[in-house]
């Protein structure tokens with residue numbers, strides 16, 4: 001495959017941008033080789049600067065759940081642009097957006113818009129700290145909550161890939177306030193809580209993890225955490241930046257029937273534009289400025305163009321339950337196809353999946369937490385990634401990522417992915 005234009009751009013980019021990219025995982029370091037530069041996308045396809053066509057499994061890390069360049073969202077943005085780009089003043093769409101989010105996400109009573117998932121999680125723990133008057137938070141190893149200082153402790157995804165789970169630049173003071181437990185380990189959480197009585201403001205997790213690859217909560221795990229938080233007065237936060245509006249229209253909390261106190265959102269909520277949000281119980285959200293004393297602001301928050309995209313996306317998902325039926329069916333077809341191929345080839349790798357998220361881990365161990373995810377054969381994944389890319393399938397460039405399906409994938413695309421997977425496995429196992 002000719003990717004010479006991408007290679008030239010990457011060479012040049014490295015002169016002006018640290019590592020040549022504006023977000024680390026894009027640099028392909030975990031899989032080797034040179035990243036492809038994307039020029040355009042439509043439906044299930046992306047096109048690179050050398051006009052290669054790929055079937056998409058990243059979907060901008062989740063937001064493009066309806067596929068690329070969806071007509072309704074493009075039209076909403078085009079219409080909104082007619083009225084200028086930003087006012088720094090309240091707008092009608094922000095009210096509609098908040099009302100819609102509250103109606104879709106079971107535990108949210110009030111919500112504040114921000115510009116990224118990172119801002120959402122940073123703000124949510126600030127509110128939790130203000131509300132409880134406590135400093136410490138608990139997070140889980142391998143869960144990623146954006147690049148806020150408090151979360152760059154045993155973080156997943158890009159941070160895992162780059163071997164800097166504890167980033168320089170994060171102060172000891174901040175690190176001391178972040179306690180970490182292994183995912184799916186209730187007893188470890190109970191021990192942390194017992195050792196820090198009355199000091200823990202919040203417990204935050206991905207209710208389904210996407211950032212150490214796709215990892216599901218064990219039976220009873222979320223319920224157990226809910227109980228511990230209730231007993232100890234800890235603010236229970238679901239980071240649904242990835243799972244929100246994906247695992248169901250009400251996110252993981254609707255799917256599992258568990259209500260957190262606060263929820264953070266991002267990705268799909270902006271329909272591809274930079275949007276995040278945090279919300280939850282009114283009792284807690286009333287602490288946010290200007291109503292309450294916890295300060296949080298944003299010049300471009302609730303940006304009218306971004307709201308036009310997000311609002312159109314959420315309305316569509318709200319009004320089309322068949323989106324989720326289709327995504328579930330696509331997920332099943334893909335998992336069945338991959339499983340059959342592995343049987344045929346005598347392979348027994350672990351495939352984790354739920355709805356439209358999946359990860360094929362190059363390990364035979366069950367993957368339930370970060371240590372088990374790390375038993376994967378990473379060089380083998382790198383070879384597999386490139387074998388897939390050569391066959392026109394564009395995946396997340398790290399073993400520790402979840403793939404995302406969109407409704408733009410038809411059966412013929414899914415069949416192509418399954419076939420590419422079988423050929424790629426054959427090639428790399430040799």
Ligand SMILES: *Cc1c(COP(=O)(O)O)cnc(C)c1O
Nearest residue numbers: 116117118144145146241242266
């Ligand atoms: C992507 C992600 C974030 C960070 O969102 P950004 O918009 O990249 O800042 C936070 N939490 C989870 C679970 C994510 O997947």
